[in-house]
Amino acid sequence: MVTKFNKFSVSDQFQEFPSEDQEEISSSSARGLNLKPLIRTLIRKAWLIVGLTTLGTSGALVWSFQDPATYQGNFYLLVEPISPFSKMTDPTTIVRSSNGVPNEQLFALDYPTNLAFLQSPGMTFKLAKGIHEQKPAKSIPAIWLDLRENLKVERLGNTSSTATKIFAVTYKGEDPEEVKTVLQSASDTFLKYSAEDRETSLKAGVKFIDQQLPEIQQRLKKLQSQQEMLRRQYDLIDPTTKGQDVLTQVGSLTQQLLQVEDQLKTQQSLYENLRRQLNFSPDEALAASSLSQDPTRVALLNQLQQIDSQIAIESSRFTSENPTVQVLEQQKKNLLKLLNEKTEEIIAKNSIALPGNSKVLNYQDPTRLQLINQLVAANNQIQQLQVQYNSLQQYKTQSEKQSKLYPGIIRQYQELDRQIALTTDILNRLLTQRESLKVESAQELPWQLISPPQIPLDKDGKPISEPPDRKKKLLAGIMGGLILGVGIALLWEKRKNIFYNAEDLKDVVSFPVVGNIPWDSKLETSLYGTQASPTNSSEFDPALETPPIFSIHERGLLFLNAFDFLYSELSFIYNSPALHSLVVSSVQAQDGQSTVALYLAKAAAATGKKVLLVDSNLANPQLHLWLNLPNYKGLSDLLVDDELASYDVIESSKEVENLYLLSAGCAESPSTKLLWFPRMRSLMREFKVRYDLIIYDAPHFYESTDIGFLGAQTDGILMVAGIGKTSSSIFKQAMSEIEKLRLPVLGIVANHPSPPPSGMF
Numbered sequence: 137m138v139t140k141f142n143k144f145s146v147s148d149q150f151q152e153f154p155s156e157d158q159e160e161i162s163s164s165s166a167r168g169l170n171l172k173p174l175i176r177t178l179i180r181k182a183w184l185i186v187g188l189t190t191l192g193t194s195g196a197l198v199w200s201f202q203d204p205a206t207y208q209g210n211f212y213l214l215v216e217p218i219s220p221f222s223k224m225t226d227p228t229t230i231v232r233s234s235n236g237v238p239n240e241q242l243f244a245l246d247y248p249t250n251l252a253f254l255q256s257p258g259m260t261f262k263l264a265k266g267i268h269e270q271k272p273a274k275s276i277p278a279i280w281l282d283l284r285e286n287l288k289v290e291r292l293g294n295t296s297s298t299a300t301k302i303f304a305v306t307y308k309g310e311d312p313e314e315v316k317t318v319l320q321s322a323s324d325t326f327l328k329y330s331a332e333d334r335e336t337s338l339k340a341g342v343k344f345i346d347q348q349l350p351e352i353q354q355r356l357k358k359l360q361s362q363q364e365m366l367r368r369q370y371d372l373i374d375p376t377t378k379g380q381d382v383l384t385q386v387g388s389l390t391q392q393l394l395q396v397e398d399q400l401k402t403q404q405s406l407y408e409n410l411r412r413q414l415n416f417s418p419d420e421a422l423a424a425s426s427l428s429q430d431p432t433r434v435a436l437l438n439q440l441q442q443i444d445s446q447i448a449i450e451s452s453r454f455t456s457e458n459p460t461v462q463v464l465e466q467q468k469k470n471l472l473k474l475l476n477e478k479t480e481e482i483i484a485k486n487s488i489a490l491p492g493n494s495k496v497l498n499y500q501d502p503t504r505l506q507l508i509n510q511l512v513a514a515n516n517q518i519q520q521l522q523v524q525y526n527s528l529q530q531y532k533t534q535s536e537k538q539s540k541l542y543p544g545i546i547r548q549y550q551e552l553d554r555q556i557a558l559t560t561d562i563l564n565r566l567l568t569q570r571e572s573l574k575v576e577s578a579q580e581l582p583w584q585l586i587s588p589p590q591i592p593l594d595k596d597g598k599p600i601s602e603p604p605d606r607k608k609k610l611l612a613g614i615m616g617g618l619i620l621g622v623g624i625a626l627l628w629e630k631r632k633n634i635f636y637n638a639e640d641l642k643d644v645v646s647f648p649v650v651g652n653i654p655w656d657s658k659l660e661t662s663l664y665g666t667q668a669s670p671t672n673s674s675e676f677d678p679a680l681e682t683p684p685i686f687s688i689h690e691r692g693l694l695f696l697n698a699f700d701f702l703y704s705e706l707s708f709i710y711n712s713p714a715l716h717s718l719v720v721s722s723v724q725a726q727d728g729q730s731t732v733a734l735y736l737a738k739a740a741a742a743t744g745k746k747v748l749l750v751d752s753n754l755a756n757p758q759l760h761l762w763l764n765l766p767n768y769k770g771l772s773d774l775l776v777d778d779e780l781a782s783y784d785v786i787e788s789s790k791e792v793e794n795l796y797l798l799s800a801g802c803a804e805s806p807s808t809k810l811l812w813f814p815r816m817r818s819l820m821r822e823f824k825v826r827y828d829l830i831i832y833d834a835p836h837f838y839e840s841t842d843i844g845f846l847g848a849q850t851d852g853i854l855m856v857a858g859i860g861k862t863s864s865s866i867f868k869q870a871m872s873e874i875e876k877l878r879l880p881v882l883g884i885v886a887n888h889p890s891p892p893p894s895g896m897f
Contacts, residue, residue, distance in 0.1 A: 172639065172643065173639075173640065173643045174626075176636070176637070176639060176640070177625055177626060177629045178622065178625065180625075180629075180636060184621055184624060184625055184628075185618065185621030185622060185625055186621070187621070188617045188618075188620050188621035188624070189614060189617035189618045189621055190617065191617055192613040192614060192616045192617020192618070192620065193610060193613045193614050193617060194613075195613055196609045196610050196612055196613020196614070196616075197609075197610060197613065199609055199613075204310050205310070205601035205602060205603060206308050206309060206310055206601065206602050207308070207309060207310070207311070207312045207315050207591055207599050207600075207601055207602070208306060208307070208308045208315070208591070208592075208602055209306070209307055209312075209315045209316060209319050209589060209590055209591035209592075210304055210305060210306040210307070210319070210587075210589070210590070211305050211319055211322075211323050211585065211587050211588055211589040211590065212292075212302050212303065212304055212305075212585075212586050212587035213302065213303040213305065213323075213326060213327075213330075213583045213584070213585060213586070214301060214302055214583060214584040214585075214586045215245055215250070215301055215302070215303055215330070215583050216245055216301040217301075245301075247291055250303075251289055251290070251291060251303070254289045254303070254305075254326060254329075255284075255287070255288070255289050257280075257284070259325075259329070260280060260283040260284055260287065261276075261280050262325065263283060263287075263318075263321060263322055263325050264276050264279040264280040264283055266321045266324075266325060267279050267317060267318055267321050270317055270321065271314070271317060282309070283307075283318070286307055286308045286309060287305070287306075287307050287318070287322065288305070288306045288307075289303055289304070289305050290303070290304050290306075291303060291304075292304050302586070303326075303583075305319070305322055305323070305326070307319050307322070308602075312591055312599040315591055316589060316590075316591065319589030319590075320589045322589075323585055323588070323589055326583065327583055327585060330583035341573045342570055342573050345566050345569060345570045345573070346570070348566060349563070349566060349567070349570075352559060352562060352563050352566065353563065355559055356556065356559045356560060356563060359552055359555050359556045359559060360556055362552055363549065363552040363553065363556065366545065366548065366549055366552065367549070383539055385535050386532060386535045386536055386539060389528055389531055389532040389535060390532060392528050393525065393528050393529060393532065396521055396524050396525045396528060397525065399521055400518065400521040400522065400525060403514050403517045403518045403521060404518055406510075406514045407511065407514040407515060407518055410507055410510055410511040410514060411511060413507060436471060436474055439471055440468065440471045440472065443464060443467050443468045443471060444468070446464050447461065447464045447465065447468065450464060633863050633864050633865055634859075634860055634861065634862065634863065634864060635857055635858075635859050635860070635862060635864055635867075635886070636859065636860065637859060637886070638652045638859070638886035640864070641857055641884055641886050644864055644867070644868050645867075645868065645871045645884060647855075647871065647881050647883055647884050648709075648883045648884070649883065649884045649885075649886055650702060650705045650706060650709070650854075650882065650883030650884065650885065651698065651699075651701065651702035651705065651732075651883070651885040651886065652698065652885075652886045653695070653698045653699070653702070653728070653731075653732065653885060653886065653887040653888060654694050654695060654698060654888050655888035655889070655890065655891050656691050656692045656694075656695035657692065657891070691735075695735075696735070696739075699732075699735040699736055699738065699739040700739050700742075702732075702736060702739065702885065703736060703739040703740050703743070705883075706718075706854075706882060706883070709882075709883075710851065710852075710882065715829065715851055715882075716824060716828075716829065716830070716851055717820070717823070717824060717829070717830040717831075717832070717849075717850040717851050718829075718830075718831055718832070718850055718851055718852055718853070718854050718882055719831075719832045719834045719843060719846045719847050719850050719852070719853045719854065720732055720733040720736070720831060720832065720833055720834065720853075720854045720856060721834040721835070721836065721837055721843050721853060721854075721855060721856070722836055722837065722855065722856040722857070722858070722862070723836060723837045723838060723855075723857075723862060723863070723866050723867050723870045724836060724838075724858070724861070724862055724863065724866065725836060726858060726861055726889055726890075727836075727856050727857065727858035727861060727862050727887060727889060728856060728858055728887040728888075728889035729833065729834075729836075729856040729887075730753070730758045730759060730762070730833050731887070731889070732854070732856050732885055732887055733749065733759070733831050733832075733833040734749065734759060734762050734763075734833075736831060736854075737749040737795055737829075737831045738792050738795060740828075740829050740831075741789075741792050741793065741794040741795040742792075742794075744794065745794060745828035745829050746794050746796070746826075746827050746828045746829075747794060747795050747796065747827065747828065747829045747830075747831065748786070748796045748797075748798060748823055748826075748827040748829070748830045748831070749795065749796065749797050749798070749831050749833065750771060750797075750798045750823070750830060750831065750832045750833065751770065751771065751797070751798065751799050751800040751833050752771060752800070752811060752832045752833060752834050752835070752842060752846060753800060753833055753834065753835045754771065754772050754800045754801075754810060754811075754835075755835060755839070755840070756835075757770075757799060757800030757801075758833075759797060759799065759800075759833055760787075760797060760799040760800075763787075763789050763790075763791070763792075763795075763797055764790065764791070765787045765789070765790075765797055765799065766787070766799075767799040767800065767801065767802060768801075768802065769784070769785040769799075769801050769802070769803075770785055770798060770799035770800045770801025770802070770803075771785075771798050771799070771800055771801050771810075771819075772800060772801035772802065772803040772804075772810055773785060773801040773802070773803040774798075774801070774815065774819060775803070775810045775811070775813050775815050775816060775819075776803045776810070777803070778815060782798070782819060782822060782823075785798065785799075785801070786798050787799070796827070809841070809842070811842045811845055811846065812842075812845055816845075817849065820849050820850075830850075832846050832850065834846050837855075837870045837873075838866075838870070844877060844879065847874075847879040847880065848879060850880075851880065851882070852879075852880035852881055852882035853874065853879060853880065853881050853882060854882045854883060854884075854885060855867075855870070855871065855874075855881065855883075855884050855885070856884075856885045856887050857884060857885070857886055857887065858887055858888075858889045858890075859886050859887065859888045859889075860888070860889075860890060861889055861890065
């Protein structure tokens with residue numbers, strides 16, 4: 137079960153781990169979108185983000201001061217008549233109004249469409265080509281791009297009550313002479329467009345009428361033809377005589393229907409009698425007739441009957457294993473096969489739908505064949521009579537409908553006459569309208585330039601410039617600095633590859649974080665006499681180096697309370713059954729796992745429980761130094777010497793009541809897997825009987841496979857992660873390995889083995 141644990145160096149570990157991107161994708165897909173890690177990263181690196189944003193904003197501000205001043209000019213176009221009198225005398229309104237009464241709204245200008253068209257790429261490109269002819273130094277694409285950005289056409293007035301009939305055209309540029317040139321070219325182009333558009337509209341009206349005239353003329357001819365056809369078809373000279381003839385025809389058809397109905401009932405009665413005698417449907421009768429009249433199939437049936445008779449005779453004399461009987465059986469099988477093939481051939485040849493009735497395949501004698509033919513004939517006669525009856529019924533229905541149509545035929549004739557008169561009137565009006573449009577096209581009413589192109593001037597007659605708009609560049613600087621700061625912060629966090637707090641642990645692993653051990657500043661005070669600075673904290677690491685001999689009680693209150701909370705949390709979560717043994721481990725050195733094991737044992741002993749602390753880290757034992765106890769004999773000695781008793785090497789703590797230590801010992805063995813010896817299992821069972829809680833301080837996860845053995849023999853593993861120290865990718869991979877091996881995990885402890893660095897959140 138533990139063969140997957142490999143002992144390798146830290147460099148080998150990083151080669152085995154998957155990329156961080158793959159890990160992030162996997163964790164994100166498993167837990168969904170979680171923005172909390174991103175928010176914590178942004179808070180931790182707020183100084184970096186703010187600095188780069190400030191730098192980007194400053195650069196954009198300096199850049200914006202290099203922008204030159206701009207000049208803005210405009211001109212105004214009157215696109216419709218202003219006064220009611222001018223509008224009423226407009227030929228367009230007079231000619232196109234109903235009964236000669238002017239209607240101002242009939243052909244009102246489409247303002248949104250005209251505004252969009254004047255600023256469209258096609259119009260601005262046409263304008264760019266005209267400007268290029270006057271100023272060839274600038275390319276057409278450059279002029280076109282400048283026009284699309286700086287040339288604006290708007291209708292004066294924003295609401296329905298203030299909307300005017302004036303277009304305001306503005307242009308902004310760096311050169312006042314160029315601004316005047318653009319505006320002058322735009323005014324000439326727009327006025328030319330208005331004249332051409334009006335002329336085009338009138339020509340389009342004439343063209344539309346010309347397109348409609350042939351259709352209306354054709355419709356008039358069609359109506360006249362329908363009226364003539366109706367007169368000839370129904371003989372409208374004397375409709376009464378025609379209606380009497382139709383009524384006589386309806387009576388004759390009724391008599392014929394009665395005769396056919398009698399014949400149909402006779403044939404149906406014959407059909408039902410034959411069907412009951414034969415017990416066949418028409419399809420079954422047809423299939424039986426075809427199969428029974430085939431000579432080959434009849435011959436095969438006769439041969440099959442003969443074979444059956446011979447088999448019956450021989451079976452009375454011999455057993456079924458007799459060669460004679462077997463030969464007859466084989467002949468029967470061959471005849472059945474030939475019979476089935478012939479039956480399928482007849483069915484396929486005649487396209488017969490063979491029903492699922494075994495009687496159809498039987499031989500039919502001449503009497504039944506005659507009855508079958510009568511059944512088929514009766515069925516055919518019934519179908520013919522039904523067709524004849526339906527035809528007569530349909531003809532009678534049509535005649536009855538026709539006899540009822542004559543009152544409406546005269547109305548239809550009159551309606552055609554009315555439509556002919558209406559179509560003639562429309563045709564005459566369109567011809568008149570076409571002539572009116574031709575007269576209107578001779579009039580010239582283009583847009584009017586009410587304010588020529590101009591640039592505002594100061595009191596000295598010089599063009600007034602406008603300061604550049606710095607908002608866009610400032611916004612770009614702010615967004616660029618912000619994006620750059622966030623990007624660098626995220627890359628920095630990924631490069632560090634550590635946990636900054638317990639919340640980071642919760643985002644990476646699915647196991648509960650049951651404890652959060654703070655850094656104890658009192659430890660530095662007790663070791664050095666004064667508060668050590670973070671830069672000097674590397675001189676002593678209590679989780680790795682050999683600690684000096686001092687009392688384990690010399691710790692801060694917050695630090696000790698954290699272990700009381702950790703033990704309470706474990707006792708609350710795992711109370712049924714109660715927690716009896718556990719393994720404390722980590723993935724790297726300096727994570728503080730021995731410290732966690734020691735003070736967790738101390739917290740459990742303080743509750744009155746008898747606690748055994750086992751130093752199973754045989755390669756780097758430390759617990760005896762923390763408890764100021766000897767290490768002459770210990771766990772390794774017990775494993776190599778079966779005669780040595782455990783109570784001879786287990787030491788009682790002098791400082792903590794109810795706390796006992798089984799140190800690592802000093803015995804040497806050629807085997808690197810002492811903990812896998814059967815003696816270890818016996819000792820663990822013994823410890824469970826003698827102590828209330830056993831805590832094993834195991835080697836680091838990737839230094840030995842012992843944690844696999846210990847985890848399987850105890851209630852679970854308590855993994856320690858060093859905040860600001862442990863590699864998050866290594867820790868995640870270790871927890872994944874534990875999950876694959878299905879080892880029980882009690883939870884994660886977030887330990888702070890060193891003072892928090894600057895920027896830690």
